[in-house]
Amino acid sequence: RKEVEQDPGPFNVPEGATVAFNCTYSNSASQSFFWYRQDCRKEPKLLMSVYSSGNEDGRFTAQLNRASQYISLLIRDSKLSDSATYLCVVNIGYKYIFGTGTRLKVLA
């Protein structure tokens, strides 16, 4: 079983839609959690950290469920510019483990 698993997608959604991604992790000792966004042929950029209490940043909401070992990302009112690959990242000790990413395409 992979340490961090994501549905690779692609998720094709119309502009204005709400879309949600999940990510599961296998190591219960995981300490911190992040969502990164990666555009084609670019480096990943931090979107948001994920806290147990859940956190929101504008149209983006992240949730962490330690009991079930998954994190989620919700994007409301999708924009064309949200099209990218969304990477789930889990920190265990000194390492950061990446999921394979979920591709999102927002269609006009």
Next chain:
Amino acid sequence: GAVVSQHPSRVICKSGTSVKIECRSLDFQATTMFWYRQFPKQSLMLMATSNEGSKATYEQGVEKDKFLINHASLTLSTLTVTSAHPEDSSFYICSARDTSGAPDTQYFGPGTRLTVL
């Protein structure tokens, strides 16, 4: 967010040559930096963890004699791909760990696209 630079952004070299890539944290000190490799349509694969003032920790399957890492200061780590071959062609990305906030967060350099002919 914090800024990490990487140089060069793109390099084309002949088979058998060595290529050095620099990674710098510009506005914070990073005792730990990471080197990743990403092949097309795949996720980032951690190659090694670079620790300032000590030897790098390599992931399984990564040859330490081929991928030389030096982390001589709190703001600079270098990766040297020695005797590069076409199969080493990839997107190499570094990141630096910022421990000044909570949680610790890593910030990525813009990547180096290596093409070995």
